[in-house]
Structure formats: C-alpha cells, structure tokens
Amino acid sequence: MNSLGAAGRQSQHTVRFDWGSSGARAVAEGVDVAVVVDVLSFCTTLSVAADRGTVVLPCPPSASDAPTYAAQRQAVLAVDRHRAGPGQVSLSPGSLRRADPIDRLVLPSPNGSALSIELASLATTVVGACLRNAVAVGDWIAREHDAEIATIAVVAAGERWPDDSLRPAVEDLWGAGAVLAALEDHDWPGLSPEAAMAADAYRLIAGREASHLRASASGAELIELGFGEDIDVAAEVGSSTVVPLLSDRGFVVAP
Template sequence: MTSPYAQAGFGVGFDWGPVGAGIVAGDIVAVADVLSFTTAVTVAADCGINVYPYRWRDETAVAYAARWDAKLAVGRSEAGPGDVSLSPVTIRRAEGVSRLVLPSPNGSTIARQLSDGGATVIAVSLRNRRAAADWVREQLQVASRRHQAPRVVAIAAGERWQDGSLRPAVEDLWGAGGFLSALGLDDLSPEARAAVAAYDAVADDLPKLLHECAGGRELTQYGYPEDVAIAAELDESTSVPVLEDGTMFRSI
C-alpha cells in the first residue's frame, strides 16, 4: 500500500528534511537550504568552484578532502584570513580554490541521501530559483519527447533544535516554494501548492523578511549579516549546481 505521505498521483511534490525527502520520492529533486548550504553552493558555482557535500566536519572530512584534493571548509567562527567556511562571503573571497568540501548536516546530508537513491539532485536557493526552474523545465521537455514523465520534488532542508528534531525554517520554505513558483507547473500536490503560496505571499517583501525571519536574525546576531544579504540576492545567479554521482555539485 502506498504511504499516504508520499503525495502519490501528483507530478510535483514538496516536503521537509531528510525523512520527508525519503518518503516523497522524486526523479528530479531540488534541495533548498537557504541559510546557508545551497546559497553557498550557488555562490561557489558562480565562482567556478565545484562543491563536494559532506555531513560533518571531523577527521573523516579531512581525509575526504585529501582524497579529492579539495579545500576543506572550516566552521564559520573558525574562519581566518584565507579560510573558506559555510559563509558565502568567504567563498566569494576565496582565491585559488577549484574544489571545496562543504560539510553541512542538513542540506548536504539530504542531497547525498537523495542522490544515493537515484534522483537527480540540484541545489536551489533564492539566488538561482528561476534558473533552476528553467533547467528543470528543459529536462521535462526532453523526457516528454521520450514519452517519460519525471516527478519533480522540492525539499526544504530545515534546521535542527537542540534535541535533534527538525526545526522548519521559513527561509527554506521560501526557497523551495520560489523554485516551484518559477517552475509554473499545474500538477502540484497540496503540499507543493502550499509552498508556492508561502513564497508568493512574501516575494515582494524579500530581502527584508529574510533578514527578519528567525534564521536571518540568528546569523545577524552571530555577526554574519552579509551572509543573509547574499542569500537574498533574488534571481541573481544563473548557475544550476547538479550533484554528480552523489559526490560533487557541478554547475551546468
């Protein structure tokens, strides 16, 4: 019996976090982790940097970076001159970096999980939501000529409370909903329609609301208001980072 949570019968779905990503299966999946993993990936793509997603920054991440001859991102608070972190600001300032291992317990983990399951995974933020939607429509047109109908799903990564439970992050809802809104398809599940409505309701007030939401206030409080400003660069990126072999985001 099909799970009632799978949003079966709809060509476009939406859900939250790694559990939702596992249940609402899609052939093409857009992962939105706006503050800051997928924003950082799009900034890296704009700079010609390939990103290797990784779950944690620990000794295994050091070995993983060495395996791919890549620079390992440090924690935001640890970043010094010349270092790169999850902060998009440091990625823009990076010199001589072509490969970056970017640990993230949310967006990175979900992207690799989905790719391992056979989905085509793209990194979506407010910066590239329209470019990503254009690319997906092209893939759907190609599939249609082959008499195929790939399912498209948007996943809002969310954050974590201290007890490890999912904290729905409204900025990720806006990122996923903004992508679905630009996609412009009709066959949306009720959940996907709700995500589109959430984005459309605030589209005229971005980036102000991104600074005022909990995630934006948190980063600003910790001293990273520029990261929020970069995340709010609506439609300014034409990069579409696609996860290749579950290993590396390369912009197409």
C-alpha cells in the same frame, strides 16, 4: 498517524514538497529530479561556488574523516563558520567570495549537505536551489524534462533544534516555494497541495525577501552571531543563472 503510505508520499502528484531527511524518504524515492533547498546557508554558498566554477563536494559535519576525504580529492575543506580566519572558506557565502579561486571545495553542513547525500541515494538527479537561482532551477527543469511524465521532489532542509529534531525554517519554505512558483510560471502540472502551498508562501513575500530573511528566526540568529552578510548574499534573488547538479565528482554546473 503513519504517513508513509501513498498519500503521505504524495505519490498521486508528480511535483511534491516536504521537509528534511524523513520528508526526502517519503517524497523523493525514485523521482526524476530532487531539489535540495537550504537557503541559510548551504545552497546559497553552493550557488556562489557554482558561479565561480568551483566543484562542491557535500559532506556531513559529523564525518570524522572529512580532512582525509578532502585531501584525497585535492579539495579545500571548508572550516566551521565560527572558526574561519582571514582567507579561509566556511559555510558562509561571503567567505567564498573573498577567497582565491578554488577548484574543489568540501562543504560540510548538517542540513543541506547531508540532505544532498541522502537525496542522491533516492533520486535520479539532484540539484541545489536557493533564492539566488530558484528561477534558473525551475527553468532548467522545464527545459530538460517532460512535464507530462517527469516526477519532481522539492525538499526543504530546515534547521535543527537542540535535541537534533527538525526545525522547519521559513527561509527554506520560501526558497522551495520560489522553485515551485517558477515551475508554475511554466504551466507545469501536477503540484501537490503541499507544493502549491510552498509556491503561494513565496509569492506572498516576493519583492520583500531581504527584510523577511533578516526578520526570520534563522536570519536573526545569524545577525546576532555577526553573520548578517550571509543574509545579504542569500537575498540576491535571481542573481544566478547557474544550476548546481550533483554528479560523481560533486556539484557541478548543469549543462
């Protein structure tokens, strides 16, 4: 069934939710605010960077000129998580916390980073959200936009199967749902059934985020690979009040 008509785009609703690149093209074109959610780990690392005042430049990992791109912008290029040595920054949020202060960081990621770039071509404003700052993102949207006219798209990045197809990742459903639940707490109208479902999914696990993250497929994989620390950081629910806003300079702290 072709879902690119008005119904598939959820265009009858002002607050929408979908997955990945195809979902972004369906629900985020022309919206006032698009929220990218990649809990493990792009948006969590992004929130840690924003807390430290670091400007993050999104970059897909397939970009062959990433080193040149970083050098031209006098930015540090994050290395592959599995190849990071002592003091090097990677997609792992813990590596950023241990690093010396960084002014600008190029952060490659096949999901959240690539999706951020795509959303920038579709929406007026793009912000990054995870469990650490979901309430802050919801509060910022409610403070800076008119609930009667603003259109919002929350897009979960998901992960990739070996054939490069989208694997919906439950941690991103929870992260997106946390943003949408925060909007509901502001009595924000117009949520699509898909958006309301995501909010309900988060409310079901609220207060138990850490254990659910560790038990999820993505969490279990990170633990097996020795990156359990990433889950600990991702589970710092509500610890950040900073909203990363994508600008011409990269992700900066929203006013």
